[in-house]
Amino acid sequence: MKSAKASLCLVLIAIVSVNALPPASKAEIRRNIRVCAKENGVSSQSALRVLKGNFFDDSDNIKCFIKCMFSSMGFINENDEVNEEAIREKVMEHIGSDEANTLYEKCNITGEDLCDTSFLVYKCIFENYDVSPDMMDL
Structure with a gap:
């Protein structure tokens, strides 16, 4: 498993860029x-609920759902390896480096596996980043 910082980037993309997507995306x-x-x-x-920041259900199923979402976005490959280059490119389109570095430091969390890490970092972002209430109005 790659670093939690790479997983953090996944979360940043999921959180920051959803509202900027075209309808097809x-x-x-x-x-x-x-x-x-x-x-x-x-x-x-x-x-x-979990995508909107309700973390009361922290079951393995929910944790792996978050990991699956990251995989579906192309940021985790079929071998469960994080594609850090693709992530960095996307993150820099949507968030400044100072803000990203602050979140890196605060949310550099490593869980028991990639599912757990994805969930913990996603949760940390919601607790430490000003997420728009309508962010997940898809």
Whole structure:
């Protein structure tokens, strides 16, 4: 598994760039939510709750749903390796380096596995970054 910093970048992209996406990309994200929820045994309601920052359900299924979403975005490959180059490119399109570095320091978390790390870092971002309430209005 690569560093949690790379997973942090995944989260930054998911959080910061959703509202800037064109309608076709939002439709793809909605499809990926349905696919990842089904693959991980997560209800659509639970999937949307966690994506909107409700972390009461911290089951393995939810954690792997988050990892699946990152994979569907092309930032984790089929061998569970983080594609750091693609992530860095995308992050710099949506967030300044100073703000990203602050979040890196605060949310440099490594979990038991890639699912756990993805969930913990995603949660940390919601707790430490000013996320728009309508961010996940897909």
